[in-house]
Amino acid sequence: MVQLTEVIDEYFQEGQPGPEEDDDFTDTDSEISTESDYDPTSETFSERLYALRDIIAPTTRASIANKVNATADTFKSVLSFSGKTLWVLSSSALLLGVPWALAWAEEQQVMEMEKEMKMREMGGELLTAGNAAGSPTADQVGAALGREAQPAL
Incomplete structure (x- = not known):
């Protein structure tokens, strides 16, 4: 049967070279406080949506952006075409309809x-x-014409 034995390496038990331990030292650049300055009521809806952008993968975001842009371009084209069509119909109606x-x-x-x-x-x-x-x-003449007789002057 195999028996496992733990071997302790003396190298890992030695202290690392560097500054002495300081109680106030932290590895973050920001100050750590017990009170939070974050107020969720001051955020707008658009800021919250913008913060969620990292949840969606970049390829998916690009796909969604392409679809939104294509839909907006199609909508603009339809509005432009319908406006031009309305102009042609109204001017034709004026040019042909009024004389008729x-x-x-x-x-x-x-x-x-x-x-x-x-x-x-x-x-x-x-x-x-x-x-x-x-x-x-x-x-009699007035009655034949469907008019009332007018008195003579």
Whole structure:
């Protein structure tokens, strides 16, 4: 059977060369205090997110940054294209729609004038037909035209 024996090296038992032990010595550059100056209520949300950046691996951060930039670029392109499209449609509507609307309104006026002319022709035919049978009165002519008789001055 194998028996283990501890061998003590005298080299490790000797003191190390250097300054003497000092009770106030620490290996950190900062002062150690029992009271903390850290106040978590003074941190903003963005500072907390920025502090968490080291949790995510650099390759993952680069991938996320690339995706965010690609999404922002796509969004800008869509907004730019939709703005240009809206400009083309509105200017086309003004250049084509306004003259068309004016022509349509003029056509409606012409149609109304034609209707009025036909009504006058019909009224004139009633007057000429009435002369053959007897002379109509002003009330009869007005009734034929759909108007009330106006008193003579």
